[in-house]
Amino acid sequence: MSRNYSLEVEELTRKLQDLVIWKTNVGDPKKQMYKVLGISRPSHDAYLSDNDKVPLYIWNQLELLNSMPPHTLIETSFPKLVSESVSRANILSATIKSWEQLTGIPITTTKGTMFAGHFSPIKANQSLNKALEEDKSGVAFALMMEEYIETILSSKEISLSQLSDPNSSLFSTIKNYAQCKAFLSHKSVTESTDRFKEMCEKAIKFYKPESKVTQEYLKGTAIHLLMNAKKSFTDLRKYSIASSGKAIQASSLKLQDQIFVFESVSSLVEYSATLPDGFSLNLIRPKRIGDSFFALVAKSGGDIFLLSDKPDDSEFAKDFYSKRNDRYNIHRWDDTYFPYYIIPVSHDGKHLDTSDNVELSIYEGNGLNVVSHFNCLHSETILWFTFLIEECRNHLFAQENSAVPRLGFVGENSIPHPLLENKSESAKSLPSTLIASSSIEVKSAPELDRDNFLSHSPESAKFKAKNGWMEDMYSAQIDSSLLYIPSEISAPLALRDNRGSFGVSVVKPESGKGVALKSLPSTMIGTPEEIQKEADLIARYNKAQLIRANLKKDFIENRDKVEIQLIKLIKANLPNIVDQLVSLNHSYFSIAKNIVEIELAGELPENILRQVHVSKFEGHFDFRSTFTPLHKALKARDSKGNAFCVMTGEDYPSEMFYLNVSCIHDLEILTGLPRNKLPIQLQNWNARSDLVADSRSIHYDPIEDIRNPWDDFVFGFSIPLSKGFVLSRRKALGVKGRYSRPMDYFDSKDDSMMNFLLNNDEIRQKIRDNKIHGVSFRDYKGFAMRPKFSSFLQGWKNSCI
Structure with missing residues (x-):
């Protein structure tokens, strides 16, 4: 074939x-x-x-x-x-x-x-x-x-x-x-x-000659370490300390065996100028040891770079987390190959404890604090750093220096302060090619306004700003030395009330006295713009602390004055209010009719339901009740506790009309004036927006985080009227129907305001979507109020005259 x-x-x-x-x-x-x-x-x-x-x-x-x-x-x-x-x-x-x-x-x-x-x-x-x-x-x-x-x-x-x-x-x-x-x-x-x-074997054998490197280890653990190092290099923050603009030969750069510890970034920057060419691992140790982070310095000639694993959390976010536990740091330490295990701490899953008997570092010949050496680290850590440094050689030094942002930090004596003997920042030991910036622009309290905050964080404009009036009232009274506080002031800086005037003090305030202020941490790290942003935020926080103290003082000193001013405005509008009361015009006093606008403005109070409440009155007040300015202004009561009709002066009136007054919307109705005509302290009374970022958020604004002490202002409104006046006035107003005391929302079977809420499609949909808080559809006629809002009726009489 x-x-x-x-x-x-x-x-x-x-x-x-x-x-x-x-x-x-x-x-x-x-x-x-x-x-x-x-x-x-x-x-x-x-x-x-x-x-x-x-x-x-x-x-x-x-x-x-x-x-x-x-x-x-x-x-x-x-x-x-x-x-x-x-x-x-x-x-x-x-x-x-x-x-x-x-x-x-x-x-x-x-x-x-x-x-x-x-x-x-x-x-x-x-x-x-x-x-x-x-x-x-x-x-x-x-x-x-x-x-x-x-x-x-x-x-x-x-x-x-x-x-x-x-x-x-x-x-x-x-x-x-x-x-x-x-x-x-x-x-x-x-x-x-x-x-x-070969690289893996050499790296491990160099530091740990007795270690065995198997093929299984190289194909398993080593590959995982390589991948992690490549990802970590991408994720690490990278900054330029100095730049010569010359080509860099990175192949011969070696890793220094000692691992140093610093308590400020400025000390590390100064030290970096004395480093030989190569890589140096350094631990930055803040006051709260759990917030420690590593900084890898890479130097070649006149070019110095810094890589750091410092988390993105702001100082306020870390303060918030640490109040509960240190788990956020424990997880961060466990999820990295940076050698946090060299820090002598123990933890129970929640809190980090440093033993008083353990020295964090030792002094060596060069005068620097050494926390450990590379030959003391785990083999996995050594190999991971080998890969990380290789990434630095291949990418960090290969690209143009301009691609890495400048380092920003808080330098020693870079912030002028009356409590310090200011010295010019020494530059003798720093390279001439230094481009890192330690300067902070110190701004006055009026300059640290909402616009300055938004210039750093434009996306925060979506959050409501209700406390601008506080800044307008107190900014001019605040000294800049109370805002940007250098970390060199060892004792906590506090504000103390000295015979009615505020002054600077480095004495820690006693419990309940003084105002604790926050200094600028010397361990802040970022670009110059990021450092300025964080410094301005800390200064704005100190400003907020001072404003909060002034507000509390203002509330204590002026509460009675504001109440009298408010009573005068209500008295001027009393005839109109009385006409609406005797007409039992519930919708006039309702704020729910504007619920959509109120919700969009972020001013929805806890209780949105309003009506006229009327009870039978015996003609005299409980002898235990307090004679209030409202009694005096309306001549509703004498010194013996007898009551009088506020319209006719007739004694022993039989009808008592009550209103729930708990937010600014009620005051606008009672006075007949827009809020800008009311006392400024009450223009957002109990109408605080839910759209306020807390200290964990990148949108955190300390001024907006101030709780207005005037929200504790209590104003009860009730007026006694004679039965004869009520009937005659209803007739004069042409009110039809038999007069009878209205039932509460909780007792009524056919309430007009409930029907309004039920029959308004837009409101019903918002309630279903949980966009309007405080009400929900449930058993009673398909509608019910949440339990927390039913409690207000139990105590409203106690807040009325």
Whole structure:
């Protein structure tokens, strides 16, 4: 039987076509098989055209190749078909194709069903995609792939019958496994992986000569550390301390063995100028040890960079978290390879405790505090830093210095203050190429207004601003020395009331006395703009503390004056109020009719329901009640406790009309005036917006966080009227219907205001969406008030005259 060269080459091509990598245009892989046969291209083309020209040894070679098991055929043919000059990118692309054939799913498939205890190609795809994205060297991908293909092959039961059957699934599995294995053995891949393994061994052996580095460790833990280091380098804050503008040779930079500790960033910046070229790890230790963070200084000639893992939390967010526990720091320490375990603290899952018997650092020959050495760290930490430093060499020093922002910090003596003997900042030991900035622009209290706050945080404008009047009232009285407080003032700076005037003091205020102010931490780190923003926020916080103290004082001293002023305004509008009361015009006193506008303005009070309340009155007050300014202004009561009709002066009136007065909207109704005509302290009385960011938020505004002490202002409104006046006035007003005392909301079965709320589609929808708080649809007629709002009726008589 005659043999066909072309057909036999096609069969060989079908088995080896995935090994053919095209540099430019894709051609016919059959024409590349001459490389496997060891003949010239012209001879191969001639044999394809004429079977008679094929020599016997070629026929024998074809027969041998086509009879080989798949893995043997690929191992034999790969060096002949794939040149060493093929790029790593092309090799990895071919490996991915073989992987997809091996698993039967595209490498982009990262979601699907996975079974516990079984190898999952989907989960493997997740790791491989992450490796391709984060590690451009291909080392992580190659080492992961080696592990995965071995796992797949080891799960198969191999039989000779299947191995010799080209149509069996095992034959295909072994073929694709062999292809992946062959591509991973290519020079472009092995050079990188071998260099990686050598680097790992050298790094660990250098610091820990007795340690053993196994292949399993390199392919498992080491790869995880490499990936984490690459991601960490991307996530770490990076700043430029000094810049020479010259090219940097980073290949020879070494890591310093000592790990130093500093209590201020300015000390670290000064120290960085004396460093030899290389990398130095430093611990920045604030007053609250849990907020410690690391700073890696990288120096080459006149170029100095700083990388830090300092969290983004503001000083106020950290204060908030620490009031409860230190878990936020414990989690941060546990989720990183920075060696926080060198800090001698213990914790019970909530709080960090520093032993008084443990020194945090020791002095060494250079006069700096040393907290540890690299040879004392865990092997994983050493290897992780090796990878991190490699990233610095490859990327930090490779890019233009202008791509890294300047470092900003709070320098010693950089903030003028009357309690300090100010000195000019020393620059003798600092490099001439220094571009880091330690200056803080000190602003006056009026300059630290809402507009200045929004200039740093424009997106915070979406939050309501209700306390601007407080700034207008007190800003001019606040000294700048109480706002920007340097950390050099060792004792807590406080505000003390000295015979009616506020003054600066470094004595810690006693409980309930004075105002504790916040200094600018010397451990702040960021760009100059970020440092100025944080400094302004701390200064605004101190301003808020001073305003809060003044407000409390104002409330105590002027509460009676404001009440009298309010009573005069109500007295001027009393005839109109009385007409609405005797008419039992509930809707006139209701604020729910404007509920949508009130909600949008962020001024919805706790209780939105209003009506006229009337009770039978015996004509005299309880002797235990207090004679109030309202009694006197309306002549509703004499010194003996007898009551009089406020309109006619008739004694022993039988009707007492009550109103619930608990927010600014009620005062507007009672006085008949817009809020801007009312005392400024009450213009937002109990109408505080819910849209106020707390100290954990990036939108935190300390001024808006002030609780107005005037919200504790209590104003009760009730007036006695004679039955005769009520009936005659109702008749004069043309009020139809029989007069009877109205029932409360909670007793009424047919209330007009309830019907208003029920029948207003817009309000109903907002209540359903929980956008209007304080009311909900429930049992009673499909509507009910939340329990906390039903309690106000129990005590309203106690707040009335």
